[in-house]
Amino acid sequence: MALQMDAAELMEFLNEVFPQVREEFAVEALSENEILMRLRIQDKHLRPGGTVSGPSMFALADCSAYAMVLARIGRQALAVTTNCSMDFMRKPASGVDLMANCRLLKFGRSLAVCDILIHSIGQEAAVARANMTYSIPPARDPKPE
Amino acid sequence: MALQMDAAELMEFLNEVFPQVREEFAVEALSENEILMRLRIQDKHLRPGGTVSGPSMFALADCSAYAMVLARIGRQALAVTTNCSMDFMRKPASGVDLMANCRLLKFGRSLAVCDILIHSIGQEAAVARANMTYSIPPARDPKPE
Amino acid sequence: MALQMDAAELMEFLNEVFPQVREEFAVEALSENEILMRLRIQDKHLRPGGTVSGPSMFALADCSAYAMVLARIGRQALAVTTNCSMDFMRKPASGVDLMANCRLLKFGRSLAVCDILIHSIGQEAAVARANMTYSIPPARDPKPE
Amino acid sequence: MALQMDAAELMEFLNEVFPQVREEFAVEALSENEILMRLRIQDKHLRPGGTVSGPSMFALADCSAYAMVLARIGRQALAVTTNCSMDFMRKPASGVDLMANCRLLKFGRSLAVCDILIHSIGQEAAVARANMTYSIPPARDPKPE
Numbered sequence: 001m002a003l004q005m006d007a008a009e010l011m012e013f014l015n016e017v018f019p020q021v022r023e024e025f026a027v028e029a030l031s032e033n034e035i036l037m038r039l040r041i042q043d044k045h046l047r048p049g050g051t052v053s054g055p056s057m058f059a060l061a062d063c064s065a066y067a068m069v070l071a072r073i074g075r076q077a078l079a080v081t082t083n084c085s086m087d088f089m090r091k092p093a094s095g096v097d098l099m100a101n102c103r104l105l106k107f108g109r110s111l112a113v114c115d116i117l118i119h120s121i122g123q124e125a126a127v128a129r130a131n132m133t134y135s136i137p138p139a140r141d142p143k144p145e
Numbered sequence: 146m147a148l149q150m151d152a153a154e155l156m157e158f159l160n161e162v163f164p165q166v167r168e169e170f171a172v173e174a175l176s177e178n179e180i181l182m183r184l185r186i187q188d189k190h191l192r193p194g195g196t197v198s199g200p201s202m203f204a205l206a207d208c209s210a211y212a213m214v215l216a217r218i219g220r221q222a223l224a225v226t227t228n229c230s231m232d233f234m235r236k237p238a239s240g241v242d243l244m245a246n247c248r249l250l251k252f253g254r255s256l257a258v259c260d261i262l263i264h265s266i267g268q269e270a271a272v273a274r275a276n277m278t279y280s281i282p283p284a285r286d287p288k289p290e
Numbered sequence: 291m292a293l294q295m296d297a298a299e300l301m302e303f304l305n306e307v308f309p310q311v312r313e314e315f316a317v318e319a320l321s322e323n324e325i326l327m328r329l330r331i332q333d334k335h336l337r338p339g340g341t342v343s344g345p346s347m348f349a350l351a352d353c354s355a356y357a358m359v360l361a362r363i364g365r366q367a368l369a370v371t372t373n374c375s376m377d378f379m380r381k382p383a384s385g386v387d388l389m390a391n392c393r394l395l396k397f398g399r400s401l402a403v404c405d406i407l408i409h410s411i412g413q414e415a416a417v418a419r420a421n422m423t424y425s426i427p428p429a430r431d432p433k434p435e
Numbered sequence: 436m437a438l439q440m441d442a443a444e445l446m447e448f449l450n451e452v453f454p455q456v457r458e459e460f461a462v463e464a465l466s467e468n469e470i471l472m473r474l475r476i477q478d479k480h481l482r483p484g485g486t487v488s489g490p491s492m493f494a495l496a497d498c499s500a501y502a503m504v505l506a507r508i509g510r511q512a513l514a515v516t517t518n519c520s521m522d523f524m525r526k527p528a529s530g531v532d533l534m535a536n537c538r539l540l541k542f543g544r545s546l547a548v549c550d551i552l553i554h555s556i557g558q559e560a561a562v563a564r565a566n567m568t569y570s571i572p573p574a575r576d577p578k579p580e
Contacts, residue, residue, distance in 0.1 A: 017193060018192075018193070019193075047163070048162060048163070048164075053204075054203070054204075054207050054226050054229075055200045055201075055203050055204040055207065056200075058199070058200050058203040058204075058229075059198075059199075059200035059203075062199050062200065080233065081199050081233050082232065082233055082234075082401065082423070083230075083231065083232050083233070083373050083423060084199075084203075084229075084230065084231050084233075085228075085229065085230040085231075085375055085520035085566065086228065086229050086230075087227065087228050087540070087541075087548050087566060087568065088225065088226050088227055088228070088229075089227075089540060089541040089543075089548055090541070105522070105524060105552075105561055105564055106522075106524040106525070106560075106561075108524075110400060110425075111372065111425070113522050113524055113564070115550065115564055117540075125541075126540055126541075129540055129548070129550060129566060131520065131522060131564060131566070133372070133373060133423075133522065135400075135401070227546065227568070228518050228568060230375035230421065230520055232395070232396075232403050232421060232423065234395060234396040234398075234403055235396070250377070250379060250407075250416055250419055251377075251379040251380070251415075251416075253379075255545060255570075256517065256570070258377050258379055258419070260405065260419055262395075270396075271395055271396075274395055274403070274405055274421060276375065276377060276419060276421065278377065278517070278518060278568075280545075280546070307483060308482070308483070309483075337453070338452060338453070338454075343494075344493070344494075344497050344516050344519075345490045345491075345493050345494035345497065346490075348489070348490050348493040348494075348519075349488075349489075349490035349493075352489050352490065370523065371489050371523050372522065372523055372524075373520075373521065373522050373523070374489075374493075374519075374520065374521050374523075375518075375519065375520040375521075376518065376519050376520075377517065377518050378515065378516050378517055378518070378519075379517075
């Protein structure tokens with residue numbers, strides 16, 4: 001099944017529908033079943049001590065899965081997260097961007113499932129893992145549940 | 146087992162250690178095994194259309210569990226989230242604060258487990274549920290893993 | 291929204307469609323949004339030392355959520371588990387039945403979400419918590435995805 | 436960090452401590468951070484229609500993570516599952532063994548985290564994914580919490 005958008009089109013669309021996240025997230029690579037997304041670390045992502053906050057890592061995992069699903073369903077901003085689970089395994093490095101490697105494990109008629117590994121740039125061991133389920137609205141019905 | 150801080154002391158301590166979240170979160174009620182925490186909705190919590198973002202709901206669930214654990218272990222800012230799972234079940238109401246009802250299910254020597262229901266103020270059906278596990282550092286060792 | 295089956299009809303239906311679990315599980319109480327289900331502990335549920343195995347607790351949580359969904363959708367055996375998360379918090383007591391208290395948090399057109407607390411009979415503190423998501427097949431299409 | 440047991444020693448130890456699962460599970464490959472474990476499908480694993488039950492897939496995921504942890508900590512049967520999350524994505528094929536590919540993502544002083552993909556032998560798309568957290572007892576204290 002083909003991608004409906006390439007990395008540049010995807011970024012453009014994300015910028016349109018989520019103006020608030022512009023300049024936080026960047027698509028670094030995209031294929032049919034995988035996306036690499038960067039979180040550009042800013043002060044608002046940090047906890048005292050310089051470590052990246054849990055909600056910021058959640059936002060990165062969520063955004064990478066959302067972008068992966070959009071790349072497959074095309075320009076519909078209506079896919080919604082229904083479930084997520086995360087393990088926070090190590091402290092992220094200070095002052096370094098985070099990279100999420102998101103794999104699309106299932107792309108069904110109504111549900112998509114991704115798993116995500118998050119690394120601090122330059123470190124081998126993952127700082128967090130996540131899985132995300134997205135609900136995909138029926139194509140003919142523009143109103144989500 | 147007694148609370149180490151009451152609601153006012155807890156809020157004061159949270160404001161000290163997380164100056165960034167000040168004025169976002171408020172402890173509304175606190176007992177030995179339960180805490181009620183409000184998220185005061187601001188523009189930065191919203192998605193286009195006025196609904197509260199997933200990361201904002203994650204932050205509320207996380208903060209309520211963190212506060213519950215702190216209330217029991219006392220003034221140590223070092224408890225860290227190790228695991229979380231969330232179901233996003235309904236759209237939050239527009240322009241209305243969210244309330245998290247967090248129950249402490251386990252308070253062990255090294256792990257604490259909470260479950261959390263999140264409601265839009267004024268609505269009966271929960272918009273999200275979560276469970277959070279916190280790792281509690283040994284009392285004599287002030288440096289977490 | 292009314293129940294489509296009462297506790298006795300539900301047990302009869304479960305016995306029909308899952309002959310393998312007959313005499314393991316019993317519906318102890320049922321209302322529109324809650325079910326109480328017992329696991330009658332047998333040798334096959336035990337680990338060395340007499341504690342109940344993780345897969346047995348998973349099976350109890352899963353069965354209670356399945357029964358709750360069936361009680362609402364009626365005699366369709368096709369609802370399937372899509373997601374689950376569990377925390378194993380304490381050792382179950384030896385030689386004692388387990389009881390699952392399952393609440394229906396969401397009953398949507400295509401997804402149902404339950405949360406479950408599991409206790410050893412006679413003990414106050416929960417041994418495990420779980421959340422389960424079930425996918426509900428469209429009424430007019432008897433073949434699940 | 437080296438393995439404390441090879442695949443044969445691991446199987447022997449599992450057979451000793453879990454006589455009930457003997458002949459159900461087999462270690463197919465083992466390295467420092469990965470294990471491949473087979474579930475030999477038997478009648479007791481099946482649902483009506485021939486598909487593998489959820490609790491059987493849970494048991495496979497749990498057993499693979501337990502074996503991975505044991506291979507690293509050595510002959511201690513006391514590591515316990517504290518948390519698990521699973522997505523059931525596709526129906527397993529009928530009459531075919533399942534294979535779990537389990538990766539060790541974190542091996543800390545007190546917690547180990549694994550992620551697991553489960554396939555029907557001969558099919559490319561995973562039928563389920565899971566993550567498991569194990570609590571590792573301190574070496575000097577043979578009694579778990």
